[in-house]
Amino acid sequence: MKNSSFFVKSICIVFLMLAVCFSTVACAGPEDRARDLYETAQFEEQQFNPEHAGKLYRQILADYPETEAAELAEKALRKLEHNAGKRP
Numbered sequence: 038m039k040n041s042s043f044f045v046k047s048i049c050i051v052f053l054m055l056a057v058c059f060s061t062v063a064c065a066g067p068e069d070r071a072r073d074l075y076e077t078a079q080f081e082e083q084q085f086n087p088e089h090a091g092k093l094y095r096q097i098l099a100d101y102p103e104t105e106a107a108e109l110a111e112k113a114l115r116k117l118e119h120n121a122g123k124r125p
Contacts, residue, residue: 067101067103067104068101068104068105068106070100070101071097071100071101071104071105071106071107071110072104072105072106074093074096074097074101074106074110075093075094075097075106075109075110075113077093078090078091078093078094078097078110078113079113081093082113082117087117087120087121090113090117091114091117091118093110094110094111094113094114094117095110095114097110098110098111098114
């Protein structure tokens with residue numbers, strides 16, 4: 038009986054921890070989500086994937102236009118488009 042009680046308590050703790058983790062992610066505000074997308078776009082550029090980076094920058098501009106990340110995304114997108122014009 039002791040093992041059963043310990044098991045139930047352990048399961049409850051695990052579910053509680055998962056609920057806290059998921060609620061933290063779900064509560065991220067627009068600034069956080071935009072910043073995460075911007076960081077991902079920057080990573081894509083570093084990985085020589087400008088097409089995907091551009092798509093992410095455009096998503097930031099469309100979904101989070103009032104954020105600081107949108108200002109950065111706009112500049113980065115212009116730079117990407119400028120550099121794309123220089124390629125043969």
